[in-house]
Amino acid sequence: MSELNNQNRHNYSKYDEMSTEALEQILRLDFGSLDETESDIDAILYISEVIEKRKRQSNEIDVDTAWEKFKTKYHPYTDGRSLYDFGDEDSNQTSEEGISKISLHNGRNLLRFRRLMIVAALLVACLFGGIMVAQASGIDVLGVVGRWTDETFHFITAGSRELSTHKVDSEFYETVELTLDEWGIDKDLFPTWHPEGFVAQEPRVANLNDSDTISVSFKEKDRSYSVRISCFYVPTAETGSFEKDDVLIEEYLHNGDIFYIFTNIDTITATCYDGECMTTIGGSLTVDELKHIIDSIGGN
Amino acid sequence: MKRILSTFVATVLLITCCIGTSWAASEVDTYASLTLSYYYAEMFNGGKGKASIDFSVSSNKFVDEIGVDSIKIYESDGDYVKTISGTTSNGLIGLDSDWHSDSYNVSLPSGSYYAKVTVFATVGSVTDSRTITTSTVRVS
Numbered sequence: 495m496s497e498l499n500n501q502n503r504h505n506y507s508k509y510d511e512m513s514t515e516a517l518e519q520i521l522r523l524d525f526g527s528l529d530e531t532e533s534d535i536d537a538i539l540y541i542s543e544v545i546e547k548r549k550r551q552s553n554e555i556d557v558d559t560a561w562e563k564f565k566t567k568y569h570p571y572t573d574g575r576s577l578y579d580f581g582d583e584d585s586n587q588t589s590e591e592g593i594s595k596i597s598l599h600n601g602r603n604l605l606r607f608r609r610l611m612i613v614a615a616l617l618v619a620c621l622f623g624g625i626m627v628a629q630a631s632g633i634d635v636l637g638v639v640g641r642w643t644d645e646t647f648h649f650i651t652a653g654s655r656e657l658s659t660h661k662v663d664s665e666f667y668e669t670v671e672l673t674l675d676e677w678g679i680d681k682d683l684f685p686t687w688h689p690e691g692f693v694a695q696e697p698r699v700a701n702l703n704d705s706d707t708i709s710v711s712f713k714e715k716d717r718s719y720s721v722r723i724s725c726f727y728v729p730t731a732e733t734g735s736f737e738k739d740d741v742l743i744e745e746y747l748h749n750g751d752i753f754y755i756f757t758n759i760d761t762i763t764a765t766c767y768d769g770e771c772m773t774t775i776g777g778s779l780t781v782d783e784l785k786h787i788i789d790s791i792g793g794n
Numbered sequence: 795m796k797r798i799l800s801t802f803v804a805t806v807l808l809i810t811c812c813i814g815t816s817w818a819a820s821e822v823d824t825y826a827s828l829t830l831s832y833y834y835a836e837m838f839n840g841g842k843g844k845a846s847i848d849f850s851v852s853s854n855k856f857v858d859e860i861g862v863d864s865i866k867i868y869e870s871d872g873d874y875v876k877t878i879s880g881t882t883s884n885g886l887i888g889l890d891s892d893w894h895s896d897s898y899n900v901s902l903p904s905g906s907y908y909a910k911v912t913v914f915a916t917v918g919s920v921t922d923s924r925t926i927t928t929s930t931v932r933v934s
Contacts, residue, residue: 606796607795607799610796610799610800610803611799613803614799614802614803614806617803617806617807618806621806621809645826698893700850700895700896701897702848702850702895702896702897703836703838703846703848703897704836704838704848705848707850707895709852709893711856711892711893713856718855718856718892719854720852720854720892720893722852722893724850732834732836733834734832734833734834734850735832735833735834735924735926736831736832737826737827737830737831737832738826739826740826758826758827758831758854759826759827759828760828761831761854761855762854763831763832763854774832774852776831776832776852776854777854777855777892778854778855
């Protein structure tokens with residue numbers, strides 16, 4: 495390639511001001527010309543050098559321009575903190591002009607959202623568990639729901655249910671059953687079994703404005719318990735309150751009826767309300783004795 | 795979005811706390827009893843010029859005294875009317891028993907009334923009592 499002396503470069507300076515596309519057109523025209531005498535080799539070389547220089551320059555990265563572009567369009571902070579710094583937002587902003595803070599912190603938002611969802615899921619699970627416990631303790635299968643606090647127990651709604659008949663041998667059983675028949679109760683509600691050593695006392699009856707009650711007490715040497723059946727004229731939510739301690743209430747199912755068993759310091763009580771009659775067994779009994787008494791209702 | 799989630803979490807937490815607390819439905823004291831096991835009291839219209847107060851009190855043991863210590867009558871607006879004290883003579887108290895239940899009539903002028911019935915049971919030197927407020931009844 496011939497070298498262009500300064501004088502010739504000066505003559506070709508006009509090409510420096512022409513666009514790259516125009517210079518390339520000149521080259522194409524020269525290449526396509528059939529008359530070789532018209533071709534200015536030096537000019538062609540000059541033009542080629544200009545074009546080549548321009549292409550090299552367009553491939554070079556302007557570092558400063560690129561850095562400015564990054565800071566304005568991609569970098570979320572102006573104070574140089576890491577993108578992975580999820581700490582509390584620093585109220586101190588840099589004073590660098592022309593830089594705006596990008597408000598969307600995708601990584602931190604996603605983590606917070608995930609944590610909140612986990613907490614919400616745990617709380618929903620606790621809520622659901624509480625509802626299940628509540629249903630288990632108060633499900634209105636028979637139309638009767640027992641409600642209790644740590645101190646008292648009572649029935650709050652009424653339903654109705656009938657028990658199957660059976661036969662028995664228990665002192666005063668017949669007396670009680672006849673009395674219930676007189677009250678229009680055709681269910682077998684009185685237990686047919688009592689623990690050995692206990693002696694039944696004479697039944698007692700109370701006739702109130704909204705209910706009739708028959709009670710039989712059983713006495714042993716140092717212990718006693720009673721069986722009391724109260725039948726209400728109409729289903730009611732007001733059946734009275736039972737004292738209890740903070741031991742959990744046990745639901746004991748017998749012949750389709752739920753007996754709620756709970757303790758009151760040194761005694762134990764089991765009670766069932768079928769919407770018509772409330773049967774209560776309570777006194778100085780063991781849990782097994784109490785359940786055996788319950789199981790004997792209906793002749794089992 | 796964050797505010798909505800926070801509100802939801804707070805609501806769920808509040809509901810969970812409510813379900814976990816006591817379902818108190820009785821106006822009784824807050825401890826188990828050594829002498830009392832069950833009690834009930836209610837007021838009814840007892841006919842012309844009368845109110846009838848039912849009560850049923852039981853213990854899981856044979857106690858020295860059991861029944862009604864007092865019946866305080868109030869007008870429906872809360873004005874005090876009178877008190878009936880329980881005795882064995884008027885049938886409000888039973889002796890050496892595990893259960894006492896009856897219906898007691900009170901003479902009252904026409905109006906609406908309710909009663910606060912205090913029941914009790916005594917074993918030796920230990921006496922426990924509870925007060926039950928009846929519903930309001932119209933006496934004609």
